[in-house]
Amino acid sequence: MSIDLPAGSPPARVAFYNDPKVRSIAYQVALCAVIGFLVYEAASNAIANLERARIASGFGFWHTTAGFDISQTLIAYSAQASTYGRAFWVGLLNTLLVAGIGIVIATILGFVIGIARLSKNWLVAKAASGYVETIRNIPLLLQLLFWYNAVLKALPEMRDSYKIPGGIFLNNRGLFVPEPIFGNGFSFVVIAFGVGIVGSISFYVWARKRQEQTGQQAPVFSVALALVIGLPLAVLALSEFPLTFEYPQGGRFNISGGIEVLPEFAALLFGLSIYTAAFIAEVVRAGILAVSHGQTEAAYSLGLRAPPTLRLIVVPQAMRVIIPPLTSQYLNLTKNSTLAVAIGYPDLVQVFTGTVLNQTGQAVEVVAITMAVYLTISLATSLLMNVYNSRIALVER
C-alpha cells in the first residue's frame, strides 16, 4: 500500500501506520463507523419494538385527514379536507410569521434601547437600563402569560368593541382590520412598486459614487421614499383605485370578515420581542463600547457632527462585534416561540407535536420532523447572518 504525498514533500521515512495523518484519518473513519453502527442498531431496534407493540410507524399519517381546527391559518386549511401534512405547514408558517415579525421588532427596539443606555441624558439611560434589567430577569413564560392575560383583561367584549376610524375593531377576540381586495389593474401598482425599489437602489449606488468622487451628498432617503411609496400611489390614483376593502362586520358572537389578528398572536409577539430586545440592547451596547473612543474623537476633529459620527463611524465598526451574538439572539427568539403552547397560539409545536402527535400516537416520527425543522431554520438563519458578517467584516488591506 502506498500513500500519495504532496509533490515536493520529503519521502516518508516512517511506516504508514505510524504516519500521524494516516492515523488520524483511520481513527475518524473508525469513529464514524462505530457511531453509524450504533445509530443503525438503535433505529432498527426501535422499529422492531414499535412493531412488537403494534404501534403505527412510518410517515403514512402525513396524508391522513386531520379532523381538527386551527385558529390561525395563513394557507387554506379545513378540518375535513386537509391532512396532517397540511396542518404541519400551517403550524410552520405560523412559527415563521411570529418569529419573522418578532425579529424585526426586537432588533429595532433593541438598537434603540441599547443606544439609549449609553445616552448622556441621565433619565433616558436609567430608563433603558431599568428596562433591560427587569425584562432580562423575568422568565419568558411568565411574561407571555402576563401579556396574554393583560391583553384579554384590558380589552372589551365583542359587543363593546373599540371602533377605530377606518373600519377597525378591537376587542378581546382580537384586532379586526379591513382586508384589501385587489381588483383589475392592481398589477400596475405592484410593478410601480418594483420599479420604485430598483430605482432607489440605482439612485443610492449613483449617489455614493458621486459622493466618493466629489464629496457632494444627495438626499437618498427622500428620493427613495418618493420612489417606493409615491410612485405606486400615483399609479394607484391614475388607474382609478382598483382596490376595495372587505370590512369586518359584527355578528351574534364574533366579528367576521377582514383580517383578524388573534390575541394569542399579539401576546406572543409582544412577549418575544420585548424579551429578546432586552438582550439585543446589551449586545448593541457592548458592540458600541467596543469601538475605541479615539474613533469618535477623530471623527469630531474632522468636523463630523454627532449623528453622522454614530451612523458612519461608530455603528459600522460596532456591527462587526454585534452580528455574531445578534445571530444567537435571533435563534433564541425563534426557538422561544415554541412557548406558544402555553397561550394557545398554533405554532409548529402546538399543532404538530401537540395535536398531530397525540392523534396519531407517532411520537418518534413527529418529534424527529420537528427537530429537523428547527435545526433547518436555525442553520438557515446562521448562514444568512454569517454571509452578512463576512461582508462587513474588517477587510485587511
Next chain:
Amino acid sequence: MNRIFAILALAVVFAAQSASAQTLKTVKDRGMLNCGSNGTLAGFGLPDAQGKWTGLDVDSCRAIAAAIFGDANKVKFVPLSAKDRFTALQSGEVDLLARNTTWTSSRDTSLGLNFVGVNYYDGQGFMVRKTLKVNSALELNGASVCVQQGTTTELNLSDFFRARNMQAKTVTFATANEAIKAYDAGRCDAYTTDASGLYAERLRLANANDHIVLPEIISKEPLGPAVRHGDDQWFDVVKWTLNAMINAEELNITSKNIDEMTKSTNPDIKRFVGTEGNYGEQLGLGKDWAVNIIKHVGNYGEVFDRNVGAGSLLKIDRGLNKLWNKGGIQYAPPIR
C-alpha cells in the same frame, strides 16, 4: 421541555429496551403501581392539599393495587395532560392509564393501547355564559369555542359544526386549566369537553352560576383504563379488577359487608370471595384478590357515589352508568 425529554426518553426506550411483557411481575418486584392519571379533574383524578389523591380513575388504580398487594395505597400517581398521556403509557413511564380516556378504534389499534372496559359512560357537552342567552348548541354558529388539545373533544367539535354547516372559531389550549381560564376571561363564547368534565370545571369558574351547560350531548365518550399492547396477563388483571367492582355491586357486596360475604353460601359470591375455585390464581393474583378490592376501595357503586355521584361535590346522576338491571348499561362478564 419536560415533554421533549419524555419523548426523547421514549425514543431511547424504544431503541434500547426489548419490550417487556411482564408488567405484573415488574409491578410486584417494584412493590408499587405507577398509574397515569388526571391531576386536575375533580371527580376523576385530583390530589388535595395534603397530596391525597381522589377520583373515579384514582380508585380504579387503587383497586388494582389492592388486588395485587392487598394494599390500596401502593400506587404512585403520575399526573398527565391529555396530549402527553399516550406517550407516557407507550414509553413505560406508567403501568396503566386511567385518565378519563375515551375508548376509540384508533387508540385501541395504531396507538398501541388496549382498553380494558368502561368505567364511565360519558358524552361531550357545551357550557356557555348565561348572558349570551343561548339555549342550544345549535345556536352556536359563529361562536368562539375554547377546547383542550389532544382530545376526542377537539375532533368532535369540528365534526359537530361541520355536519350542521355551522362555523366555529376554535381556540385550542394544551391543558384544561388554560382552556377554562381563557373561557372565563371572555376569550371564548363556549367551553366544550366531556359532560362530566363540565360539571367539574364549572366549579373552578370565578362565578359558576353565570354559566349553563347546554342540553346537547354531541358524542359517545366511553371512558376507561388502558394498558399497552403485548401483555395479555396484565391486560387481564386490569380488566378483571374493573369487572370485579361492577360484579360486586350487582351481587350487593360492599366494603361494609365484605367480611360477612366471605361466609356466604351463594355460589356466585363464593367464587367472588375465593372460597370456591381458583379464579385469583388464574389471574396471577391471590385467592382473596377481589375481597381486597372491595375491602380497601369498594364496589363500583360506592366508588361512583363518593367521587362523582350523590356523595360528592359534583352530584352527577348515575344515568347510563347505572347497572344493566337498574336501567343503565354498566354490565360486567361473570367471574367463573
